[in-house]
Amino acid sequence: MKVLVAVKRVVDYNVKVRVKADGTGVDLTNVKMSMNPFDEIAVEEAVRLKEAGVGTEIVAVSCGVTQCQETLRTAMAIGADRGILVESNEDLQPLAVAKLLKALIDKEQPQLVILGKQAIDDDSNQTGQMVAALAGLPQATFASKVVVADGKASVTREVDGGLETLSIKLPAVVTTDLRLNEPRYVTLPNIMKAKKKPLDIVKPEDLGVNVKPRLSTVKVVEPAKRSAGVMVPDVATLVQKLKNEAKVI
Ligand code: AMP
Numbered sequence: 001m002k003v004l005v006a007v008k009r010v011v012d013y014n015v016k017v018r019v020k021a022d023g024t025g026v027d028l029t030n031v032k033m034s035m036n037p038f039d040e041i042a043v044e045e046a047v048r049l050k051e052a053g054v055g056t057e058i059v060a061v062s063c064g065v066t067q068c069q070e071t072l073r074t075a076m077a078i079g080a081d082r083g084i085l086v087e088s089n090e091d092l093q094p095l096a097v098a099k100l101l102k103a104l105i106d107k108e109q110p111q112l113v114i115l116g117k118q119a120i121d122d123d124s125n126q127t128g129q130m131v132a133a134l135a136g137l138p139q140a141t142f143a144s145k146v147v148v149a150d151g152k153a154s155v156t157r158e159v160d161g162g163l164e165t166l167s168i169k170l171p172a173v174v175t176t177d178l179r180l181n182e183p184r185y186v187t188l189p190n191i192m193k194a195k196k197k198p199l200d201i202v203k204p205e206d207l208g209v210n211v212k213p214r215l216s217t218v219k220v221v222e223p224a225k226r227s228a229g230v231m232v233p234d235v236a237t238l239v240q241k242l243k244n245e246a247k248v249i
Helices: 037-051 068-076 096-107 125-137 188-195 235-244
Strands: 002-006 009-011 034-037 057-064 082-087 112-116 139-149 153-158 162-169 174-178 198-201
Touching: 002 037, 002 096, 009 068, 034 068, 037 057, 037 068, 037 096, 037 112, 037 139, 037 174, 057 096, 057 125, 057 188, 068 082, 068 188, 068 198, 096 112, 096 125, 096 198, 112 125, 125 139, 139 162, 153 174
Parallel strands: 002 057, 002 112, 057 082, 082 198, 112 174, 139 174
Antiparallel strands: 009 034, 139 153, 153 162
16 A cells, blocks of 8 residues: 655744744744654654555655755655655645645555644645545545554544544545654664655646645734733632723623
């Protein structure tokens, strides 16, 4: 079973992002970039399926600037067999990425496509759903457990008030939630091995996809600063303050 995994290069989750002075976006100069955490979980899941003898080949795909090759090398250090970079300097929005992935699904014919549930930079939570729709494949989003057997995937999802388990026919699209697994640390020998794995570079035009942005960002602003809290000595004071100062009760 071939598994295709989408990995996005994003601002590292430890970085405190700064908004550009002109409010047009987030300042990316000298900022540490890493693989989107949900995509690390996606790669880890693919590797576990391969280790369990269910998966055969893992293809990691990243869409974006040339530096996304580093993200693909990380995916290969975790255990992906090869990488494909769809290289573009355009601001790639979820629909454009979904179209690129759909074109690669047509070409590679994977049985399982795994994406993160959302990218921590744009928080869109759209790409997986759009890929499934464009490719006409069943989808199970926010997976916290995946079991593949007999041409089907049984996917457990955390929903309000409990767990829901879906059975979907392969080929299918799955998006990862936080509790699906804990990705392994990449070891130095595996980083070295990853450097020798194949990495193809294609352009959106090669896949016949127009990636021009459809949405424009009107304005980006920092969240309002929170004012300092106060300690109250007892419940009566709290109620009095909520009533008379905050005026919320
Ligand atoms: P989003 O819809 O932007 O929140 O992203 C959801 C998931 O789609 C991510 O976790 C990735 O698996 C995949 N994805 C989004 N953008 C890209 C990209 N530029 N390259 C590769 N995968 C992507």
